[in-house]
Amino acid sequence: MRPHHVDLALEGMTCATCAGRIEGALTAIPGVTATVNFATERASIDSDGELDTTQLIASVTRVGYGARVIDPAELRQPEAPVSGALTARVIVGLALTIPIVALSMIAEFQFPGFQWVVGAAATPVVTWVAWPFHRAALSNLRHGATTMDTLVSLGVTVAYAWSVYALFFTMAGTIGMRMPMELFGFADHALYFESAAVVSTFVLLGRYIEARAKRTARQSLTALLEVAAKDAILLVNGREVSVPAGAVQVGDRVVVLAGAIVPVDGVIIDGRSTIDASSVTGESMPVDVSPGSAVIGGTINSGGRLVIEASAVGSATELARLTRMVEEAQAGKAPIQRTVDTISAVFVPLVIVLAALAGLGWWWTTGSVDTALAVAVSTLVVACPCALGLATPMALLVGTGRGARSGIIIRGTDVLESTRRIDTIVFDKTGTLTAGKPSVVNVIAEGADVRDVVEAAARIDSGTDHPIARAIATHASSIGIDFSAGDNIEAVPGSGVRGLLDGSPTIVGSVE
Known part of the structure; x- marks a missing residue:
């Protein structure tokens, strides 16, 4: 069964008139609707029935231009330089x-x-x-x-x-x-x-x-496609096997190490961590995750080891959907x-x-x-x-x-054209409007010296890469505090960071 949608890469177009001629040739085929974009040099073709790619390419060739079916793998290749x-x-x-x-x-x-x-x-x-x-x-x-x-x-x-x-x-x-x-x-x-x-x-x-x-x-x-992971660690009978991300199937369990890109959409089976989803959702702050939490392919595991059961792979993932848009x-x-x-x-x-x-x-x-x-x-x-x-x-x-480079996904050019009539914009989350770089604006120290509190927090936080920890360490340096990292520093997903300061257990994080 041939696909009902085909994208063709076009060659030889030099102006909008060329695009019109190709579009006319394609739509002359019974049951076919086509849109040819001169700027992208691409034809998007749909049909209620089967599509014969050979017939489509022949129709383009007859009016003096070249065409070939677009291989999805081409989109990962870097753009060729100007001739x-x-x-x-x-x-x-x-x-x-x-x-x-x-x-x-x-x-x-x-x-x-x-x-x-x-x-x-x-x-x-x-x-x-x-x-x-x-x-x-x-x-x-x-x-x-x-x-x-x-x-x-x-x-x-x-x-x-x-x-x-x-x-x-x-x-x-x-x-x-x-x-x-x-x-x-x-x-x-x-x-x-x-x-x-x-x-x-x-x-x-x-x-x-x-x-x-x-x-x-x-x-x-x-650049949007580069967010996706190219490899995955598959958990097979307790063994970890490195495979291409495209080889993962729905239901497979994959291991995502700290700092790695999540290769599939899925649900966490084991492990706790924080996920940096800014490249996909726009959320600037890492999100705490634990068993049962859903994760999206293309996000980054900022904390510990996770085991994820795949619920969507390849073209069915959320990142693939955004790319198609x-x-x-x-x-x-x-x-x-x-x-x-x-x-x-x-x-x-x-x-x-x-x-x-x-x-x-x-x-x-x-x-x-x-x-x-x-x-x-x-x-x-x-x-x-x-x-x-x-x-x-x-x-x-x-x-x-x-827009895509800035994290703004535009659903269609008609939407972009209609933006001239916008007079009010409503955002659903404050993270969308931040730079993703928190900073310390005030320090409250009850019964203690402010500089001592900041130094203790900075010594513990200097051992982790969490955005809030970096903000505290940066603040300490900005007010002239020289500090060295503590001992046995360990991130506690969802809670904060703990370690030893001069042998004393110290925790920096949420009150819970």
């Missing part, structure tokens, strides 16, 4: 574009024959640096589609081609020609090498920044994003038509090919809606990722 080829193209583009712009826009820098140097420098920019745009535009053209890459590729190609023509066949190539910058109107014998170079380089720079932002946001999900939130689309995607889908062909009409209109009224071309290219370049298609999904991706 070295992309980084190299950006560096070369910037290195060549800056002098191209300076020579083209500042008349004082223009030496005899400068335009030939500019043309030569612009050639690798509009070919090699801009190749990702040309490649995507050609691929989409073969499938009868236009995307934002089509605008960039067309604008860059037309501007460069016209400039080459003007350089060889008009007065623009004359040695000694100057090309001053005109704020209004159009200069005679204008060349557009700098426009082609600037658009190629800076749109590609935007892609580079986008890739880094995606990587950073996805790392938050990886973040994944679904990042893969989903908010209502505003669906609106943006709809606009982007019709925007590209509309801009191409408007650019052609604008160029023809100026050529008809002025008779100047230079002016008509400048207007058409400007329309193509300025109207490129990259920000329109990227801003919304990227904001939602970063928002959900940042």
Whole structure:
């Protein structure tokens, strides 16, 4: 029986229009509903019946993109760095574009024959640096589609081609020609090498920044997964056996040593300790546990040895559920994003038509090919809606990722969008609002010297790592008390710490 839900990793998307085409191809399959997120490069697919992953991948391939089923194990892998080829193209583009712009826009820098140097420098920019745009535009053209890459590729190609023509066949190539910058109107014998170079380089720079932002946001999900234990100590016939955490079954008994991560959800059978659940529940202070207490996988055993009977393992644990919530939130689309995607889908062909009409209109009224071309290219370049298609999904991706990193689990992007209407926030526990670092604010010593009480408590507490014990020891040091640790210090889960001070039994903890 094939699964009724599948997540696909997508390849080759460059804009929101691409996401719309893939989504359309997937939803065309009877009984399938799909959501494609451009920012996460992922398709989330559901069906009431069986899902044929081969058919899904074939549908994506037919519209010119790549797809593969996501392996859950991939989520544990660190995010790959930004492509070295992309980084190299950006560096070369910037290195060549800056002098191209300076020579083209500042008349004082223009030496005899400068335009030939500019043309030569612009050639690798509009070919090699801009190749990702040309490649995507050609691929989409073969499938009868236009995307934002089509605008960039067309604008860059037309501007460069016209400039080459003007350089060889008009007065623009004359040695000694100057090309001053005109704020209004159009200069005679204008060349557009700098426009082609600037658009190629800076749109590609935007892609580079986008890739880094995606990587950073996805790392938050990886960090959430890293909370889970990778290994467990299984109790088999009284023997302790180390096994991968994924091998533990419901009903198995596992041993969790002090300082170790609890590998499964379960109930304590033996042992007393304190559990640091801050990474899962947000509770800043350790919680005392004893036989019968429920524990959650991903929390940390801060005290003694525990024996836990597993009640939920693997994808059924609470931590796995929280992780799925973040994944679904990042893969989903908010209502505003669906609106943006709809606009982007019709925007590209509309801009191409408007650019052609604008160029023809100026050529008809002025008779100047230079002016008509400048207007058409400007329309193509300025109207490129990259920000329109990227801003919304990227904001939602970063928002959900940042929330996960800060311990805030967002159930869906629609929830994130609706937060603008919030005027009151109610918290169910004070621990959510603390930094998790207690400090001493007052000391009451009945019938004893305050400094003596603080020193005695600090000497006992210095032998344990409990947050309250650390706070007492830190307070003692802050008021100038030099102290050494006591002897035979032992933590008593749920009660405090006991030990010997100069041979005298001393207890620091709750009055119970």
